[in-house]
Amino acid sequence: MATIASKSADKANAKSSKKEAKYNFSKEQYLDWFEKMLLIRRFEEKAGQLYGKQKIKGFCHLYIGQEACAVGAASALTKDDKWITAYRDHGHPLALGTPPHAVMAELYAKATGCSKGKGGSMHIFDKNVNFVGGHGIVGGQIPLGAGLAFAEQYNGTKNLCICYMGDGAVRQGALHEAFNMAMLWKLPVIFVVENNGYAMGTSVGRTSNVTELYTLGESYDMPSESVDAMRVEEVHLAVARAAERARKGDGPTFLEFKTYRYKGHSMSDPAKYRTKEELEAYKMLDPIEQARAVILKEKYATEVYFEELEEKLRLLVEDSVQFAEDSPYPEASEAYTDVYMEEYPFLKE
Numbered sequence: 001m002a003t004i005a006s007k008s009a010d011k012a013n014a015k016s017s018k019k020e021a022k023y024n025f026s027k028e029q030y031l032d033w034f035e036k037m038l039l040i041r042r043f044e045e046k047a048g049q050l051y052g053k054q055k056i057k058g059f060c061h062l063y064i065g066q067e068a069c070a071v072g073a074a075s076a077l078t079k080d081d082k083w084i085t086a087y088r089d090h091g092h093p094l095a096l097g098t099p100p101h102a103v104m105a106e107l108y109a110k111a112t113g114c115s116k117g118k119g120g121s122m123h124i125f126d127k128n129v130n131f132v133g134g135h136g137i138v139g140g141q142i143p144l145g146a147g148l149a150f151a152e153q154y155n156g157t158k159n160l161c162i163c164y165m166g167d168g169a170v171r172q173g174a175l176h177e178a179f180n181m182a183m184l185w186k187l188p189v190i191f192v193v194e195n196n197g198y199a200m201g202t203s204v205g206r207t208s209n210v211t212e213l214y215t216l217g218e219s220y221d222m223p224s225e226s227v228d229a230m231r232v233e234e235v236h237l238a239v240a241r242a243a244e245r246a247r248k249g250d251g252p253t254f255l256e257f258k259t260y261r262y263k264g265h266s267m268s269d270p271a272k273y274r275t276k277e278e279l280e281a282y283k284m285l286d287p288i289e290q291a292r293a294v295i296l297k298e299k300y301a302t303e304v305y306f307e308e309l310e311e312k313l314r315l316l317v318e319d320s321v322q323f324a325e326d327s328p329y330p331e332a333s334e335a336y337t338d339v340y341m342e343e344y345p346f347l348k349e
Contacts, residue, residue: 023233027300029075033232034291035309036074037067040091041288042313043100046321047090047107047121051267055325056107060121063091065262068287069194070095072235073162077243080157082130082148084141085164087122088194088261089134092164096129104320110327117330118338139165139172142191146178149189149252160188160246162239168199170213179254183220186251190242191217193254194229196261201273217254229257230285260285 044062051060063070066088074095085092090103098114106113107121114126124134132148135141145163152159169175170193182189193213197203204211217224223245227238235257242253260282264271295301 023294025233025236027298030291030295030298030300033068033071033075034288034295035313036071036095037232037288037291038309039100039313039316040067040070040094042310042317043094043103043320044090046317047104048263048267050107050321056121057109058120058122059087060107060267061088061265062261062263062267063088065282065286066194066196066229066259067091067095068232068235069164069192069229069257069259072229072232073192073239076236076239077162078159080130080159081243082132082152082159082161083164084132084145084148084161085134086138086141086166086169087134087136088166089122089124092134093124093126093129093131096126096131098124098126098129098131100316100320101323102126104317105324105327108324108327109329110324111330111334112323112327116334116338118334139169139174141165142169142172142175143178145191146182146187146189149182149187149246150185152188153185158188158247160190160243162190162192164192164194166199167193167195167197167204167213168202168207169193170216171199171207175216179217179220179222179252182252183222186249188246188249189252190239190246191222191252191254192257194257194259196259198261198265198273200265201269201271203273212256214254214256222252222254223250224254224256226256226258229259230282230287230290232287232291 040063044064047056047060048062050056070091083092083096093103094100102112102114103124106115106117106119106124109117109120111117115123119125122134122136125131142163142165145161148161152161195204195213199207210216212226214224214226225238228234238255242255245251245253262279262283292306
């Protein structure tokens with residue numbers, strides 16, 4: 001019997017060839033997308049290897065297969081927009097420009113990590129690129145995303161917040177409370193569910209009466225749509241449309257990114273709940289390979305470019321590992337810092 005995820009793969013496969021001709025992106029854009037997606041892929045593959053060697057401890061959730069979800073959105077937004085997501089959070093900061101060294105050091109729990117070694121895999125933060133975290137509580141980031149958008153609205157900026165969640169998080173009550181408030185106040189927020197078909201090891205169809213998740217937004221009259229997130233172009237276009245609405249003061253959008261993770265939910269998940277045929281069907285839609293095909297078809301680059309890029313990124317990732325290896329652990333005293341605000345600057349004379 002076909003699963004919900006395998007049916008989605010068939011639909012996406014059927015649509016894929018029809019969509020390619022309508023895109024009108026530059027050579028530079030495709031090369032940028034490709035390099036960022038490939039960096040995330042190679043970084044995550046290395047993280048998986050290091051976890052197996054017990055260099056990375058605790059929980060670790062890889063983004064392999066979902067790279068277009070972050071990279072396509074990053075190219076559609078500005079550097080002043082805010083980003084927040086759940087605990088599958090390595091790919092987003094890398095897409096935004098956080099150095100892989102800082103992310104790898106954080107995975108190693110080293111003091112040079114972007115969260116000073118205090119967050120680890122599930123709590124990556126980088127103020128430099130307005131990435132307001134990875135969050136470990138399922139659905140906990142959804143009202144925070146609405147709050148970040150409220151702050152931008154209150155301060156009179158044209159910035160927005162893009163708030164990611166997994167498909168399991170849409171069953172949390174906090175989503176409905178945040179959706180209602182966001183629509184009531186027309187907050188500049190883009191809610192994104194990265195629907196990879198499974199909440200941990202349980203398929204969407206076994207946990208939700210609604211399997212087309214974007215329709216949940218319609219209950220609040222929120223503009224909502226389903227997006228083929230195995231194509232970086234579709235992600236960019238959908239986020240650009242939502243961003244335009246948000247900046248005009250028209251409020252939030254709910255996007256369902258139809259995507260797929262090639263690995264288990266976390267490193268401890270053997271992913272035996274899905275078939276090999278389903279996995280292979282999605283690998284035929286690999287976002288990196290689809291971008292590569294366009295680049296070759298349009299003669300934006302040759303195989304030599306891909307070979308050189310592979311070597312460049314291999315060295316970059318290896319260098320980030322060496323940086324993490326050589327970096328010190330935080331001092332014990334660091335357990336008492338960054339916990340409470342010691343004084344309020346605005347009360348100083």
